[in-house]
């Protein structure tokens with residue numbers, strides 16, 4: 001039985017990847033390693049927690065000794081590395097956590113994989129999940145390609161860029177069998193409501209202001225989270241060692257236009273008069289170093305590995321809103337306590 005370590009599996013994207021792997025590959029044993037920060041939530045995985053091919057391990061990737069022992073004990077055949085501090089605004093107020101987890105944590109995993117695979121790399125894989133934000137910001141036109149030069153602007157994207165470079169360096173220097181993907185903005189169920197879409201769905205639900213940064217003119221390329229999970233699966237199994245793949249939906253939205261769609265669909269779902277939720281839109285101080293536009297060209301992934309996104313945005317956003325409305329208890333649980341304190345610090349003066 002192959003042993004696959006998925007890091008950050010209790011988070012948003014990780015939980016969808018863990019579920020897919022546990023159900024799709026009964027001949028793999030999936031180990032989910034997660035520190036359970038504010039963003040990690042085992043409720044996301046209730047439906048797979050009793051499966052015989054699944055094990056949860058609580059632990060911190062920053063703890064190098066612990067990681068080394070874990071790898072020695074289980075002799076993993078593959079790693080899919082998603083654990084990270086992932087929210088740009090938090091990286092602006094507290095960069096150090098991002099440096100520790102995203103950079104040091106990644107190097108600890110690379111060192112441990114290098115150590116246990118030193119005599120045999122046959123069939124082994126270290127898959128590093130990264131973001132399009134490493135490429136920086138685009139103007140009104142153009143796309144990010146796999147060979148676009150890195151130009152990160154936030155502590156978050158700089159820490160992810162740094163981890164990408166280190167992963168590549170371990171391939172070039174030590175021959176570690178790595179693969180990297182850089183994906184655009186994900187949306188879907190189980191996303192912590194600090195990111196734009198679940199935050200605004202939750203605020204509309206509570207009739208709270210919708211804090212639009214700047215003029216709302218920044219553009220993001222949105223991909224449904226299950227399409228990202230499918231891409232990870234295809235790349236993990238069929239991508240060539242040492243390669244990078246861009247993942248994106250060719251689905252660009254100006255923030256303000258996307259927010260208006262959210263408001264319209266929420267009005268319909270909540271039985272509110274047309275235009276009611278839009279009244280909650282509040283323009284606030286822009287995010288520092290706010291990237292104007294992200295747009296991914298995923299032609300390589302489509303041509304070489306045959307992956308395409310399965311959902312149109314209109315369908316995906318409707319499914320997403322339905323998920324949050326059907327899982328209001330999940331939303332209430334994650335928005336209490338710790339999160340509330342963070343929220344007040346973040347938006348209290350805006």
Ligand code: NAD
Nearest residue numbers: 008010011012013035036037039040060061083084086186
């Ligand atoms: P998330 O914040 O929802 O989840 C991160 C998970 O990592 C959490 O479960 C958390 O507990 C865990 N974690 C954090 N620090 C840890 C540590 N030190 N040790 C062990 N576990 C730790 O993030 P996400 O949105 O699911 O993103 C997952 C990955 O995908 C990240 O690497 C992120 O950079 C990348 N990514 C995200 C997006 C997006 O739109 N969300 C897009 C492209 C790439």
Ligand code: TDX
Nearest residue numbers: 086087088131133184185194195196211212213218255
């Ligand atoms: O309250 C808000 N108001 C607002 O206008 C928030 C939270 C965001 N925004 C804007 C900022 C961005 O232009 O919405 C856009 C999306 O913001 P986020 O959801 O914070 O995502 P982004 O900064 O684009 O980064 C996301 O995509 C790439 C993820 O958080 C990263 O983890 C991923 O790597």
